[in-house]
Amino acid sequence: MADPGGERRPAALNSWVEISQSAYARNLAFFRRRVGPEVELSAVVKSNAYGHGLEEIARLAIRHGADSFCVHALDEALALRRAGFDQDVLIMGHVPLARLGEVVIEDFRLVLYDSDTARRLAGEAKVSSRQARVHLKIETGTHRQGLDGVALEALLKEIRNNLSELEVEGVYTHFANIEDTTRHDVAQQQMARFDAALETLERHGIRPELRHAACSAAILLFDKTHFDMVRLGISQYGLWSSKETLLSWAVHAPESEGAPEEVLSPVLTWKARISQVKDVPAEAYVGYGCTYQTTRPSRLAVLPIGYADGYDRRLSNQAHVLIHGRRAPVRGRVCMNLVMVDVTDIPEAGLEDEAVLIGRQGEQEVTASDLAGWVGTIPYEIVARISPELPRLVVA
Ligand SMILES: *Cc1c(COP(=O)(O)O)cnc(C)c1O
Numbered sequence: 001m002a003d004p005g006g007e008r009r010p011a012a013l014n015s016w017v018e019i020s021q022s023a024y025a026r027n028l029a030f031f032r033r034r035v036g037p038e039v040e041l042s043a044v045v046k047s048n049a050y051g052h053g054l055e056e057i058a059r060l061a062i063r064h065g066a067d068s069f070c071v072h073a074l075d076e077a078l079a080l081r082r083a084g085f086d087q088d089v090l091i092m093g094h095v096p097l098a099r100l101g102e103v104v105i106e107d108f109r110l111v112l113y114d115s116d117t118a119r120r121l122a123g124e125a126k127v128s129s130r131q132a133r134v135h136l137k138i139e140t141g142t143h144r145q146g147l148d149g150v151a152l153e154a155l156l157k158e159i160r161n162n163l164s165e166l167e168v169e170g171v172y173t174h175f176a177n178i179e180d181t182t183r184h185d186v187a188q189q190q191m192a193r194f195d196a197a198l199e200t201l202e203r204h205g206i207r208p209e210l211r212h213a214a215c216s217a218a219i220l221l222f223d224k225t226h227f228d229m230v231r232l233g234i235s236q237y238g239l240w241s242s243k244e245t246l247l248s249w250a251v252h253a254p255e256s257e258g259a260p261e262e263v264l265s266p267v268l269t270w271k272a273r274i275s276q277v278k279d280v281p282a283e284a285y286v287g288y289g290c291t292y293q294t295t296r297p298s299r300l301a302v303l304p305i306g307y308a309d310g311y312d313r314r315l316s317n318q319a320h321v322l323i324h325g326r327r328a329p330v331r332g333r334v335c336m337n338l339v340m341v342d343v344t345d346i347p348e349a350g351l352e353d354e355a356v357l358i359g360r361q362g363e364q365e366v367t368a369s370d371l372a373g374w375v376g377t378i379p380y381e382i383v384a385r386i387s388p389e390l391p392r393l394v395v396a
Contacts, residue, residue, distance in 0.1 A: 008391050014304040015272040016391045018359075019056050023265035027238050028064040030263050034219060035226050040210065041065065042090065044233035045080075046072035051310070051383040052237055052268055053392030055083045060394070061236070062087065070231050074099055077108050090135060090170070100124045104132050109169060113137040113145050115155055118163055125165035135170030135210070138197040140190040142176040152197060156204040170210035170229070171201060179217035179241035182248050187218070191225065217241040221248050238266040239368055239379050266367065269359030270386060273352045274323070276302040277343065286340050287332025292317055294331075298344045301328065303355050306337040310385040311357060315339075318374040321355045324348055325362025328355070358382070 010016060028041075035041060043066040044050075049057035058069065058080055068088040071077050074096075077089045090109040095102075097117065101124045103110050112118055112134040125132040136155070139146030147155060159166050173194045178187045194213060201208065211227040216235035218225040240246040246260050257263065278300055286292040286300065301323065307313040313334045320327040321341050328341040328349075343349040354361075358368055368379040375382070 008393065010271075010393065013273070013391060014275065015270075015309065016393055017051075017053065017386060018269040018271065019052055019060070019392055019394045020265070020267050020269070020396070021060060021394055022396060023238055023267045024057075024060045024236070025064045026265050027236050027267065028061070028066060030258075031219060031230075031232055031236065032065050034257075035230055039226050040067045040212075040229035042068045042070050042088075042212075042229055042231050043236055044070040044215075044231050046070065046076060046092070046233075047384045048388045050234060050237055050380065051386040051388075053388075054079060056392045056394050057237075058083065058085055066232075066236075068229075070233075074102060074108075077106065078102070081106055101128070104128055104130055107133065109133045109135055111135055111137050111145065111172075112155075112166075113139075113147050113151075115158060118155060118158065118166060122163040122165040131165055131167045133167050133169040135172055135212075136168060136201075136208070138171060138173040138194055140173045140193040140197070141186065142174055142190075144174070146173065147197075149197070149200070152200055156201065156206065160204060160206075168201075168206050168208050170212065171198065171208045172210075172212040172231075173197075175213070175215060175218055175225075178215070178221070179245045182244050182251075184221070187222070215241070217245040220245060221252070234380055235264055237268060237383070238264045239383070240264060241380075242378065243369075266359065268368070268383060268386075270357040270390075271359070272303045272305045272321075272355050272357060274301045274349060274355060275304045275338075275351070277349055277351060278302070285332075287316075288335065289333055292332040296344070298342060299347070299349070300331060300340045301343045301349050301353075301355070303339045303341060303357075304337065305357065306335045306339055308336045309387045309390060310382075311339060312371070312375045312377075312382070312385070314375045315371065319357075319371060320366055321357050322359075322361035322364050322366060323353060323355045325364055327364060327366075 043061040070090045072093040092111050097120045100121045104124045121132045137146045139148045210229045212229040214225040214230040219230050282296050284294045305311050316333040319330045326346050331340045331342050368382045371382045372379045
């Protein structure tokens with residue numbers, strides 16, 4: 001297992017993740033052009049920056065023009081502070097009431113959608129003679145977090161009358177299906193509900209500085225969702241939210257904006273070193289459960305990664321990896337820490353040669369989206385589950 005403080009030379013590693021600085025910079029420059037100079041570009045770095053490495057990505061984000069961060073959890077926000085980032089951080093998930101004091105002390109922005117949190121947070125702010133910055137989350141149809149019309153009215157009254165320690169810096173919502181379809185009537189409906197909520201705020205004399213709604217797909221497809229700030233997640237990493245988003249872009253984006261493969265460049269490459277090459281006879285079974293049988297005398301390479309590292313077990317007998325620029329199919333079941341691939345047609349494959357699990361090698365590419373297709377999930381889950389124990393190396 002990699003030790004984060006230990007050896008980080010690729011030659012000394014069994015498996016690691018490379019982060020391309022140039023690809024990341026291109027993606028961020030594209031999104032900056034897209035939203036313009038005035039809109040706050042907030043990099044969503046929850047879940048170890050979608051598996052890309054929190055500190056590594058945070059550093060690149062600020063260097064290449066992001067203004068602030070969004071995270072899910074208080075501990076992620078604290079990790080950014082510990083790593084020296086003093087930018088604004090919006091915590092989008094629940095913070096245990098017992099820890100709201102830390103939100104105040106660090107001056108984090110906090111999502112707000114319930115009055116219990118509002119009261120406790122205001123109390124903590126009062127104790128330390130500070131203001132607490134909140135972003136109201138509006139329910140517009142996702143039914144996950146958020147204030148519906150009635151709850152919003154009630155909370156606004158309470159804030160105005162009793163909770164003067166809360167500064168309503170932001171108001172936001174989140175789309176339910178913008179990336180899952182090429183038809184966007186639900187998104188339009190959600191926008192209408194968000195507009196209505198903004199009017200409610202206005203009636204209460206509250207004009208938050210930051211109105212926001214857009215995730216990656218919305219930033220790409222709907223200019224009018226950009227408001228004052230955007231929450232850029234998956235596409236800063238060069239990944240499309242879905243095939244539907246890519247299709248919508250390909251069909252609707254003005255040609256001057258670029259074809260899909262020109263606008264986003266995948267940032268992450270996941271590599272492992274071959275830990276054994278072996279010859280096996282024809283009709284040999286491979287791996288647990290004997291789910292694969294060779295049809296000819298074969299050469300197998302053993303790779304030192306498995307489902308414990310985030311290489312999903314459902315990739316068994318499904319996925320390909322790249323070795324010497326060619327595709328080597330996974331044979332048999334993915335184990336906890338090992339996987340076997342077929343290198344019969346890649347005779348030069350040898351001990352400690354590099355295999356690419358996600359990314360490009362020579363002319364070939366295996367994308368997070370390919371893995372998602374094989375597993376039956378979305379690229380978000382594929383990258384977010386790459387073990388945080390593996391070193392992230394920033395390369396040119
Ligand atoms: C994760 C998340 C985002 C980012 O979404 P992407 O599709 O990855 O761009 C934005 N807003 C909220 C509330 C989120 O939870």
